[in-house]
Amino acid sequence: MPGNDLVIDVRGLTKSFGRKTVVRDLDMQVRRGEIFGFLGPNGSGKTTSIRMLCGLLRPDSGAGLCLGYDIIAQSERIKPHVGYMTQRFSLYEDLTVLENLRFAARLYGLKSPEADVQGALERYGLTPFSRHLAGNLSGGWKQRLSLAECTLHRPRLLLLDEPTAGVDPGARRDFWDQVHGLAAEGVTALISTHYMDEAERCHRLAYIAYGDVLASGTAQDLVSGSGLFTWSVSAARPDADLHGLGEALKREPGVDQVVIFGNALHVSGLDESGLEAAVAAHRTEAFVWTRTGPGLEEAFINLMRGARLE
Amino acid sequence: MNARLFSPGRFLAVVAKEFVQMRRDRLTFAMMIGIPLLQVVLFGYAINTDPRRLPTAVLSADNSEFSRSVVSAMQTSTYFKITRQIGSRDEARRLLQGGEVQFVVTIPENFGRDLMRGERPEILLEADATDPVATAGSTAGFKEIVNRALARELKGVLGDLASGQDPVDVRVHSEYNPEAVSQYNIVPGLMGVVLTMTLVMITALAITRERERGTMEHLLSTPVTPLEVTLGKIIPYIVVGYVQMLLIVCAARFLFDVPIQGSVVLVFVLASVFIAANLSVGVTFSTVARNQLQAVQVSVFFFLPSLLLSGFMFPFRGMPQWAQCVGSLLPLTHFLRLVRGIVLKGNGLAESLSHVWPMVLFWLVVVAVGLKRYKRTLD
Numbered sequence: 001m002p003g004n005d006l007v008i009d010v011r012g013l014t015k016s017f018g019r020k021t022v023v024r025d026l027d028m029q030v031r032r033g034e035i036f037g038f039l040g041p042n043g044s045g046k047t048t049s050i051r052m053l054c055g056l057l058r059p060d061s062g063a064g065l066c067l068g069y070d071i072i073a074q075s076e077r078i079k080p081h082v083g084y085m086t087q088r089f090s091l092y093e094d095l096t097v098l099e100n101l102r103f104a105a106r107l108y109g110l111k112s113p114e115a116d117v118q119g120a121l122e123r124y125g126l127t128p129f130s131r132h133l134a135g136n137l138s139g140g141w142k143q144r145l146s147l148a149e150c151t152l153h154r155p156r157l158l159l160l161d162e163p164t165a166g167v168d169p170g171a172r173r174d175f176w177d178q179v180h181g182l183a184a185e186g187v188t189a190l191i192s193t194h195y196m197d198e199a200e201r202c203h204r205l206a207y208i209a210y211g212d213v214l215a216s217g218t219a220q221d222l223v224s225g226s227g228l229f230t231w232s233v234s235a236a237r238p239d240a241d242l243h244g245l246g247e248a249l250k251r252e253p254g255v256d257q258v259v260i261f262g263n264a265l266h267v268s269g270l271d272e273s274g275l276e277a278a279v280a281a282h283r284t285e286a287f288v289w290t291r292t293g294p295g296l297e298e299a300f301i302n303l304m305r306g307a308r309l310e
Numbered sequence: 311m312n313a314r315l316f317s318p319g320r321f322l323a324v325v326a327k328e329f330v331q332m333r334r335d336r337l338t339f340a341m342m343i344g345i346p347l348l349q350v351v352l353f354g355y356a357i358n359t360d361p362r363r364l365p366t367a368v369l370s371a372d373n374s375e376f377s378r379s380v381v382s383a384m385q386t387s388t389y390f391k392i393t394r395q396i397g398s399r400d401e402a403r404r405l406l407q408g409g410e411v412q413f414v415v416t417i418p419e420n421f422g423r424d425l426m427r428g429e430r431p432e433i434l435l436e437a438d439a440t441d442p443v444a445t446a447g448s449t450a451g452f453k454e455i456v457n458r459a460l461a462r463e464l465k466g467v468l469g470d471l472a473s474g475q476d477p478v479d480v481r482v483h484s485e486y487n488p489e490a491v492s493q494y495n496i497v498p499g500l501m502g503v504v505l506t507m508t509l510v511m512i513t514a515l516a517i518t519r520e521r522e523r524g525t526m527e528h529l530l531s532t533p534v535t536p537l538e539v540t541l542g543k544i545i546p547y548i549v550v551g552y553v554q555m556l557l558i559v560c561a562a563r564f565l566f567d568v569p570i571q572g573s574v575v576l577v578f579v580l581a582s583v584f585i586a587a588n589l590s591v592g593v594t595f596s597t598v599a600r601n602q603l604q605a606v607q608v609s610v611f612f613f614l615p616s617l618l619l620s621g622f623m624f625p626f627r628g629m630p631q632w633a634q635c636v637g638s639l640l641p642l643t644h645f646l647r648l649v650r651g652i653v654l655k656g657n658g659l660a661e662s663l664s665h666v667w668p669m670v671l672f673w674l675v676v677v678a679v680g681l682k683r684y685k686r687t688l689d
Contacts (some may be wrong), residue, residue, distance in 0.1 A: 001597045055531075056530055056531055079532060082531065086524055086531075088524040090524040091525070093523070107534050111643050183373035217502055
């Protein structure tokens with residue numbers, strides 16, 4: 001059954017708090033074994049959407065299935081198969097690593113809790129810390145423990161809400177290796193993040209802003225769908241004023257974005273001839289000019305601007 | 311000039327910031343204004359350590375003008391308020407036991423005749439002295455009240471009876487706590503106070519902590535239900551509450567030598583109602599408080615009146631009517647009467663039930679409010 005291949009299939013989800021609509025008409029389809037990136041600015045409704053998917057919040061309108069169960073009527077049947085990792089560390093800081101895992105094992109009613117807990121400790125390299133208080137772990141290890149805890153009951157769907165915020169690059173890479181390993185075992189993951197490099201590690205992405213899904217697809221789809229044209233500019237001489245050039249370019253009508261990447265500027269525009277005209281006006285020997293493709297970040301900022309203009 | 315050590319500009323910046331934060335934190339603000347106001351009202355108006363107009367029953371077998379005069383003098387002294395005339399010793403016992411009256415005055419048969427014959431009849435004041443503070447003033451003044459009343463009557467022909475020896479033999483029996491040991495009253499009462507502290511504040515804190523730290527959200531994403539979480543979090547504190555009660559009973563018995571007249575088991579069984587009432591307050595407070603500090607603050611607003619208006623620290627009957635009304639709503643008031651009744655008076659289940667139903671009522675009302683709030687916080 002092809003329809004059964006969708007782990008998340010929701011349409012028209014809407015949720016308001018008071019008069020503020022946090023999520024508006026959200027449609028989302030996520031396939032089995034997929035790592036689905038959920039991106040958007042702060043306060044764009046990502047956390048609220050995740051809470052609706054795992055039955056913590058009841059949508060005001062809309063409907064859908066999560067793991068084949070109705071997200072409104074059968075939220076209690078969804079919970080045993082979902083692992084939810086909240087944005088903030090939400091295990092007990094005053095329990096040890098082992099105690100936290102054992103507690104989770106009992107909440108999920110696992111058949112062989114001790115073996116599962118030991119398995120998780122080994123898989124995530126937590127064995128040496130098993131008797132440490134969770135509150136004393138460093139950020140990267142807390143995040144590992146959270147992942148170990150929310151995968152303990154072998155969920156079919158992981159909902160990870162900004163799991164790598166504030167974690168160093170090494171730990172983030174380990175984390176993504178773990179998530180890809182789980183996906184290879186058939187686990188589906190929905191991950192919200194602000195990091196562009198992480199977005200590129202997802203199979204598919206959705207970009208949500210102010211309650212609306214603005215775009216979705218693979219990272220390449222989003223970049224090529226952005227319709228942006230980009231030039232990369234770097235200094236050819238030590239006295240070249242890159243910052244001044246950037247400010248001047250921002251004032252040009254054909255230029256939509258100027259972003260500084262260390263020693264280079266990325267100048268982008270939606271209108272190719274307008275951008276070329278702007279570049280021609282400023283093109284001097286003091287800088288090195290190269291035509292390049294837009295990045296994911298430019299594509300997202302472009303989406304966000306469009307949402308604000310509406 | 312060492313301007314680096316103390317800069318007025320920096321100092322004023324901190325002061326100004328503090329005021330802005332104070333204004334934002336409404337509950338702290340309410341507490342800073344509310345607690346002093348509450349204390350002024352409670353200490354200034356509600357509390358009176360020399361209670362007057364205490365309910366008194368008269369058991370009089372004599373209808374002479376002398377006995378009428380004594381009773382009316384008691385009334386005008388403002389210490390006593392004659393609330394009923396009774397006909398038997400059994401009734402007297404029952405009223406004292408149930409705490410309905412503070413005093414019973416017994417005037418024997420032929421009181422007037424014996425008085426005129428100079429036979430020094432006996433007049434008996436029985437006091438419910440579980441709280442020695444409440445009865446101290448009245449019992450001390452009783453002899454004087456009686457003698458003065460009779461002195462007025464015994465003028466003229468009977469004048470010589472008034473001179474010399476007192477014309478009557480005034481007896482005062484302080485029942486239930488004859489030596490007027492205030493610990494006898496305080497220590498059993500502590501059970502209620504400690505339970506109120508533990509169960510209201512600690513449960514409110516424990517539940518608010520889960521919400522504040524984000525662990526509640528995580529818990530609710532697992533198959534565990536809100537009922538399992540709430541009950542699971544409450545039960546350990548009930549156990550703690552019983553351990554505390556046991557400690558206080560042991561202290562009462564072995565450290566303070568409180569004579570335990572009734573059944574400790576009965577106290578423990580009926581305490582379950584009181585525990586339920588307090589837990590419901592704690593859980594309801596946890597739905598109001600957004601963080602642990604607020605949970606403590608809200609609990610203080612409940613704890614302070616409980617301590618002061620329940621009759622734990624100050625005599626209940628010494629308070630004005632409005633304060634007694636507020637006090638009667640609080641579960642601690644009724645639990646204190648229940649515990650003191652069982653421990654000091656040897657009350658059984660029958661005498662205790664009148665103190666149980668107000669706690670049940672309180673519990674039901676708070677549970678109704680709490681459930682309404684609880685549903686709202688889930689979404």
